[in-house]
Amino acid sequence: MRRLSRRLLLAMLFWPLLAGAKEVLVIGVENQYYLPAYAFEKGAYTGFARDLFDAWARDRGFQIEYRALPVPRLYAAFLGGQVDFKFPDNPNWKKDARAGKAIAYSDPVAAVLDGTSVLPRHQGVGADEIKVLGTMGGFTPWAWLDRIKPGKTTLSENFNLDALVRQALAGRVDGVYASVAVINYQLDHVLNQPGALVFNPNLPFSRDNYHLSSIKRPEIVRDFNDWMRKNRDLIAALKLKHGVEKGVTGN
Numbered sequence: 001m002r003r004l005s006r007r008l009l010l011a012m013l014f015w016p017l018l019a020g021a022k023e024v025l026v027i028g029v030e031n032q033y034y035l036p037a038y039a040f041e042k043g044a045y046t047g048f049a050r051d052l053f054d055a056w057a058r059d060r061g062f063q064i065e066y067r068a069l070p071v072p073r074l075y076a077a078f079l080g081g082q083v084d085f086k087f088p089d090n091p092n093w094k095k096d097a098r099a100g101k102a103i104a105y106s107d108p109v110a111a112v113l114d115g116t117s118v119l120p121r122h123q124g125v126g127a128d129e130i131k132v133l134g135t136m137g138g139f140t141p142w143a144w145l146d147r148i149k150p151g152k153t154t155l156s157e158n159f160n161l162d163a164l165v166r167q168a169l170a171g172r173v174d175g176v177y178a179s180v181a182v183i184n185y186q187l188d189h190v191l192n193q194p195g196a197l198v199f200n201p202n203l204p205f206s207r208d209n210y211h212l213s214s215i216k217r218p219e220i221v222r223d224f225n226d227w228m229r230k231n232r233d234l235i236a237a238l239k240l241k242h243g244v245e246k247g248v249t250g251n
Helices: 002-018 048-060 071-079 142-148 161-169 180-190 218-230 232-242
Strands: 023-030 038-041 044-046 062-069 085-089 110-118 132-136 154-158 175-179 206-214
Touching: 023 038, 023 048, 023 071, 038 048, 044 048, 048 062, 048 085, 048 218, 048 232, 062 071, 071 085, 110 142, 110 180, 132 161, 142 154, 154 161, 161 175, 161 180, 175 180, 206 218, 218 232
Parallel strands: 023 062, 023 085, 132 154, 132 175
Antiparallel strands: 038 044, 085 206, 110 175, 110 206
16 A cells, blocks of 8 residues: 555646646736737736737747736735746836846837827827826836826826726726726727827836836746747737837827
């Protein structure tokens, strides 16, 4: 019995290797609806990011677990080592929290234009006309902080993108600060009101990129970079399919 138990124990320990089990990578993602870039709905992670990482995993033989968390908890989980990777990420976000951490960032995954979308009749207004600015809960409108801190503009947060856009359409906020591609997607595909809000380039905005990041697995980030370089056509097709850079790069 002792010998049999030992054999069973060894079989249990080495079964994943014998069965060809794939290495599991845990990517911490935002528990947010932010299509076309990404969304977490009904227990499933979807959007451009899902298609991108799934394609990489298939080619490299990984298995990916998408662990969706509210934005504040995601930062804590990532910096505390509870997930292998974070997406999206950017070295300019929450710099104080990541100070002193050795974080590996991927090459740019997708270009982002964070700006203020307003009703068409307000497309030419200046920052002084934006008294109440809407944004997604947990996001920091960096380009507006110089006006928010002294109280020149009041920030109104909403954790529901649909409700946030509807607030702007109804005039309850003077503008929405978010990814321009995300606002365009919501208007085009969800509300069926294309052009009902427009990007106002006269208001504060920022251009940046989404990155994949890791503290625990920098070698995997390097592999992801290598894969992206070898699959530029595939990535371009995924960006076009989802419209993840619509209004950002002209696509």
